[in-house]
Amino acid sequence: MKALFLAGVTCVVTAFGAQAQEIATVYPFxxxxxxxxxxxxxxxIGRGLVIDHISNTGEMLNRTAADVGSDVKIFDGADVFLFCSAVLSRKMMEADPLNLAHCPYGIFVADRAGEVTIGYRNYPEGAMQEVQAFLDEIVREAVGE
Structure with a gap:
């Protein structure tokens, strides 16, 4: 079981770099x-949005590593900020009610070995591209572009 878990973690860590462009858009900070x-x-917050939740994913992974039989430290820090835009969410769900699956929106901050990045999940083609463009604006502001 431990070997299976470690193989899974290795795949995730590898995917974070190799497939990140497909899964997420990431900017260095x-x-x-x-x-x-x-x-x-x-x-x-500067856009008048409310952060619904900050998921301290890095802390959780570090805290539970031994409990699941791992000694791998994936992140030095990793948080995900979850929020919605009433205007964009309504527009996306009027276009297709199944866009509910993409709500709330998330922006993550990760620190791996001193390399800090900020990013967001890529969304499917169509109406959700407006949300992706909005997330890109927020992230670019956050990284100082």
Whole structure:
């Protein structure tokens, strides 16, 4: 079981780099993890949006590693900011009610061995591309572009 889990973690870690362009759009951040999380939070709130939840994914993975038989530290820090835009969400769900599956929207901040990145999940073609463009604006602001 431990070998199977470790193989899965290895696949995820490898996928984070190799397939990240397909799964997510990621930008490097020049600064600390804490500075990056502050920057993301400020960019979201600055648009009048409310952050519904901050998932401290990195802390959870580190805290539970031994419980699942792993000694692999994937992230030094990893948080996911979850939020919605009433305007965009309504528009997306009027276009297709199944776009509910993409809500809430998320922007992540990750620190792996001192390399801090900010990104978001890529969405399917069609109406959700407007949301993806909106997330890209927020992330670009957060990284200082």
């Amino acid at each position: 020049e600064g600390s993890f804490d500075d990056a999380t502050f920057s993301v939070e400020s960019a979201i």
